[in-house]
Amino acid sequence: TTYTSSSEAANDIFIFDQLKGKYGYKNKKECFEDRVNHRSEWYKMICDYNQEDKTKLAKNILKKTNCYVGMRDYDEFKKSKHLFDIIIYVDADERVTLKDNTFNIPKSESDIIIENNTTLKDFETKVIKFGKLIYSK
Numbered sequence: 001t002t003y004t005s006s007s008e009a010a011n012d013i014f015i016f017d018q019l020k021g022k023y024g025y026k027n028k029k030e031c032f033e034d035r036v037n038h039r040s041e042w043y044k045m046i047c048d049y050n051q052e053d054k055t056k057l058a059k060n061i062l063k064k065t066n067c068y069v070g071m072r073d074y075d076e077f078k079k080s081k082h083l084f085d086i087i088i089y090v091d092a093d094e095r096v097t098l099k100d101n102t103f104n105i106p107k108s109e110s111d112i113i114i115e116n117n118t119t120l121k122d123f124e125t126k127v128i129k130f131g132k133l134i135y136s137k
Helices: 004-025 030-033 035-049 058-062 076-084 120-135
Strands: 088-091 112-113
Touching: 004 058, 030 035, 030 112, 035 058, 035 076, 058 076, 076 112, 112 120
Parallel strands: 088 112
Antiparallel strands: none
16 A cells, blocks of 8 residues: 655645745755644645645545545545545544644544554554454455
8 A cells, every 4th residue: 555645745746836935945855844833824725726626636646646644624525535445534632632723524424433542652553453454365
């Protein structure tokens, strides 16, 4: 399975080009690493990119990979969910509190929920178990 996060893809496709002058980024890696300081701006830029076609970013990601990681907008999700075989929700609600409105997809829309409210090791163990389950023959 290959994957690309929505942030990585958006950065490669258009965000770096739009923000490099504004923030003085030297390369895409620097821009990507600073996204946590501009989460609302990135969210809005992705929403704007998808304004005419809510599936635009998802389709561009799926041209290169078979897994989309990090969709955050419910309107994008509603229009794109038919593109995916399975929807996995990673729940970190007890551990992470978003200070902005950059994620609005309800858990109830997912096929599977993987809890990520304890340690990274616990989460990795769950993901590995899930991976073995779906890839076992």
